[in-house]
Amino acid sequence: MANRRILRGQPVVRIEPKLDRNEPCWCGSGRKYKTCHMTIDAKIRQFALKGDIVPTRDLLKTEKDLEGIRKSSELNVAILDAVGDMIREGISTQEIDDLVVKMTKEGGGIAAPLNYEGYPKSVCTSVNEVVCHGIPDPDRILQNGDIINVDVSTILDGYFSDSSRMYIIGETTPEKKKLVEVTKECVELGLEQVKPWNYLGDMADVINTHAKENGYSVVVEIGGHGVGKEFHEEPFVSYITKPGTEMLMVPGMVFTIEPMINMGSADIYVDDTDGWTVYTEDGLPSAQWEITVAVKEDGHEVLTW
Ligand code: MF3
Ligand code: CO
Secondary structure, three states, rough: OOOEOOOOOOOOOOOOOOOOOOOOOOOOOOEEHHHHOHHHHHHHHHHHHOEEEEEEEEOOOHHHHHHHHHHHHHHHHHHHHHHHOOOOOOEEEEHHHHHHHHHHOOOOOOEEOOOOOHHOOEEEEEEEOEEOOOOOOOEEEEOOEEEEEEHHHHEOOEEEEEEEEEEEEEOOOOHHHHHHHHHHHHHHHHHHHHOOOOHHHHHHHHHHHHHOOOOOOOOEOOOOOOOOOOOOEEEEEEEOOOOOOOOOOOOOOEEOOOEEEEEOOOEEEEEEOEEEEEEEOOOOOEEEEEEEEEOOEEEEEEEEE
């Protein structure tokens, strides 16, 4: 499997150097440290000293960065809306790729997946038992009853955005419909946990609990990620960890909530012919929704839904 947003531990805690209160802030805002990040830094330091995993400064976005990610996200979401308008029984997953290519170009962006670690297309289209990284294919014709995740990632003016939605083709079974709905609820419940001084594990636990209560399981090996000037930044975002564990949420962090929820067991494998397509081991369906969220001083800002 390509080396991306794959299960890994959090970075080792680093205590950042102290600045004088009248120095310019490290974030590049041009403001004095005391009127910018000084208070937040002092708080982060307290958590770090008690052994918590805290974000390094490079993970705290400035307003300028946030504005860049916002703009990129607007295009990303417009593409997903357009996919929603065209997706139907009888089209191929390649036609979704064609639309993504066209709209990304019209919007002045770049499709992030194309050539990413050798990925051959501009979007991921994952149908039924495909967990993620399904490769668009002119021969994969959507059938009535299919459930499909379309995962769009866009670069605009150097900023990345990343989100995915599920689409139901025609009428599906009540079981598959429920999987799609519960997975969306998992993301909504996780989002409620996104606020300063909570932990990523607080979010993960509500997601895992809701999935388990419905008889489903959460994929372990592939998770979410920070996003900004790179596609996949720190932290690795797991959806199976425990409350009070994993990285502390601090204003300025931007990351994805994108749990992959399997109807059956959590086990997955990667297609060894294409090196990308991830399947459920038991062949049962899997669903995923992905949003990008920023931690703000008063809670959070949803950048893509
Ligand atoms: N969009 C995926 C994510 O949510 C990443 C896809 S990588 C690709 O992080 F190469 F498969 F496109
Ligand atoms: Co992502």
